[in-house]
Amino acid sequence: MTKLLIIADDLTGAADTGVQLAKRGVSTLVLPSVTDFPDAWQYETVVVNTESRHASPGIAEEAVTAAVQIGRMHGVPHFYKKDRLNSARKYRR
Numbered sequence: 001m002t003k004l005l006i007i008a009d010d011l012t013g014a015a016d017t018g019v020q021l022a023k024r025g026v027s028t029l030v031l032p033s034v035t036d037f038p039d040a041w042q043y044e045t046v047v048v049n050t051e052s053r054h055a056s057p058g059i060a061e062e063a064v065t066a067a068v069q070i071g072r073m074h075g076v077p078h079f080y081k082k083d084r085l086n087s088a089r090k091y092r093r
Contacts, residue, residue, distance in 0.1 A: 004045045005071040007064055009053040009083040017082055018047040034066045041074040053084065 008014035011032060018030035029043040033051070040046050048067050052060035068079055 004078045006047040011049045014049040
C-alpha cells in the first residue's frame with residue numbers, strides 16, 4: 001500500500017524526487033500525469049506530475065486537488081507538495 005503521495009509541479013521535479021527515493025531502496029513509481037493508475041498503489045511512494053508550474057493558480061489548485069482525491073481514494077495517508085520553491089528554500093542560508 002502506498003504510504004506517501006508526492007505531488008510535483010513538473011516532470012523533472014517528479015523524476016528527480018522519484019530517483020532519490022529509489023536510490024535509497026524505497027519502492028517508487030513516477031506518474032507523468034494526474035490520472036488514476038490502478039496498479040500504482042502497490043508502491044510505497046507514488047510521485048505524480050501535475051504540470052502546474054506555469055499554470056494559473058486556479059488550474060494548479062485543480063490539478064493538486066485531483067491528485068489528493070485520487071490518493072485518498074486509494075487510502076494514502078501522507079501527502080507532500082513538491083515544487084521548485086521547496087528546493088530553493090532548502091538551500092537558502
